[in-house]
Amino acid sequence: MSWLRSVASSEEVFDEDVDDISLQNKEWKYNMEKRTQDGFREGIEAGKEASLQVAFNRGYREGASGIIRIAQLKGIMSAIRCWCQVHVPGTPALSSVTDLLQRVERHEDELVETLRRAQQRPPPSLTEMVDDMEELSVGQKSQDIESRCTCSGKDGANEDCSGIVRSKGEDSEMHSYGSSSKIETLKELQKVCLDLVTELELPDELKLHIRQLTGC
Amino acid sequence: MAHLSENDDIFDSIIMADDRFHVEGYREGFEEGVRQGSIEGRNHGRLHGAKLGAEVSFYNGFALTWKCLLQNSTDVKARKRLKAVESLIGVIQNFPYEDPQYENLQEDMERVRAKFRQVCSLLNVPTDFKEYVSGTSGMSF
Numbered sequence: 001m002s003w004l005r006s007v008a009s010s011e012e013v014f015d016e017d018v019d020d021i022s023l024q025n026k027e028w029k030y031n032m033e034k035r036t037q038d039g040f041r042e043g044i045e046a047g048k049e050a051s052l053q054v055a056f057n058r059g060y061r062e063g064a065s066g067i068i069r070i071a072q073l074k075g076i077m078s079a080i081r082c083w084c085q086v087h088v089p090g091t092p093a094l095s096s097v098t099d100l101l102q103r104v105e106r107h108e109d110e111l112v113e114t115l116r117r118a119q120q121r122p123p124p125s126l127t128e129m130v131d132d133m134e135e136l137s138v139g140q141k142s143q144d145i146e147s148r149c150t151c152s153g154k155d156g157a158n159e160d161c162s163g164i165v166r167s168k169g170e171d172s173e174m175h176s177y178g179s180s181s182k183i184e185t186l187k188e189l190q191k192v193c194l195d196l197v198t199e200l201e202l203p204d205e206l207k208l209h210i211r212q213l214t215g216c
Numbered sequence: 217m218a219h220l221s222e223n224d225d226i227f228d229s230i231i232m233a234d235d236r237f238h239v240e241g242y243r244e245g246f247e248e249g250v251r252q253g254s255i256e257g258r259n260h261g262r263l264h265g266a267k268l269g270a271e272v273s274f275y276n277g278f279a280l281t282w283k284c285l286l287q288n289s290t291d292v293k294a295r296k297r298l299k300a301v302e303s304l305i306g307v308i309q310n311f312p313y314e315d316p317q318y319e320n321l322q323e324d325m326e327r328v329r330a331k332f333r334q335v336c337s338l339l340n341v342p343t344d345f346k347e348y349v350s351g352t353s354g355m356s357f
Contacts, residue, residue: 032237039241046242047249052257060316062297064269066262068314071270075277082341083285108270115263123255206284209277 063115069213070108070186075212077101077193084200093200100192107185130169261316268325272313275332279304282339297338304331 081101084094124132193210279301286298311324318324335341 017274034232035234035237036241036352039238039243040245040248043242043245043247044249044252045245047246047251049249050246050251051250051253055254055257056261056264057316059258060265061314062258063262063265063267064314065265067266068273071273072277074270075274075279076281077277078274079278079281079285082284112263112266113268115259115266119259119263121259123252144283161318203284203288206281209280209284 024061067108067111070104070111070189073186073189073193073210073213074101074104075102076110076206080196080200080202082191083202093196096196096199100189100196103192104189107189190214231275242288265314265316268313272308272311272325272328275304276308276326278307279335284287297335300331300335300338304328304335307331 077097077100081094081097084091084097088094190210192214194207197206197210282301283298283305286294286301289295289298307324307328311328312318313321313325315321
């Protein structure tokens with residue numbers, strides 16, 4: 001029975017065909033995956049380019065507004081110290097002024113250091129962020145990762161916020177930039193400064209400038 | 217429309233599949249790129265804004281204080297110093313340093329720094345200030 005013979009031998013033929021087809025499938029799959037990956041790489045570059053400048057501008061405003069108060073206090077303290085070095089050299093008052101200036105400098109340095117660390121760290125991968133978000137409540141998965149803070153923060157009217165937006169993907173230490181705990185420290189420093197100005201009998205107008213730092 | 221032969225159909229669908237995978241990948245990559253770029257850009261921006269803002273605010277606090285300290289004085293030296301200080305305050309007030317898109321950011325920054333150095337030398341400010349000034353003058357955008 002010739003058809004039986006041909007069936008028997010056709011299995012071999014089938015096997016070859018199957019191998020051939022599966023190889024072609026694999027090749028096809030490999031090529032299409034490569035196309036996807038190529039597209040992904042190009043897409044990432046394009047996406048970054050499209051978003052970098054806008055994000056930079058936004059961050060710039062946040063960075064500036066979060067630091068101007070402590071930096072202005074530093075300028076005030078520096079000027080007071082200069083004055084003291086001339087008018088009341090070697091006094092305990094001068095030491096107090098120097099101490100306060102150093103505290104203010106430390107406070108400002110900490111803020112900048114927080115930003116520097118955040119800048120040096122690469123952004124978390126998508127999988128890391130998804131994991132982070134899964135640790136939070138389930139319902140938040142579909143929401144935007146970042147939310148906009150709606151208070152102004154700049155004029156000192158709202159002291160709990162500096163307009164810094166918190167991202168779940170960012171390190172928790174980023175939260176301390178402009179956060180309420182640092183504002184508390186600014187208030188403490190401000191108070192010590194006012195006391196020193198009183199002690200040194202410096203002009204009242206100076207107190208006005210110092211108070212304005214926290215919108216008082 | 218001309219009837220496409222079967223062969224043409226096959227080639228077209230191969231090319232379209234090729235494009236389709238590429239486009240899909242591109243779309244996903246773009247989303248990821250925007251996400252990464254937003255975070256990176258913002259972090260860079262924050263650091264730059266803070267550095268520049270800190271420097272100008274420092275000069276501002278410094279100048280405002282000296283204005284208070286000098287304005288009740290009548291001697292010539294004090295009046296000269298006061299004039300320089302008020303000039304520095306004026307330059308700062310007209311400088312929108314919190315606006316990253318301000319076109320004269322760099323030039324105005326240099327102007328403010330130069331004015332500050334002038335004020336410092338008129339006030340005979342001790343040298344440890346110069347560290348601050350030289351430290352930040354190397355800043356670039």
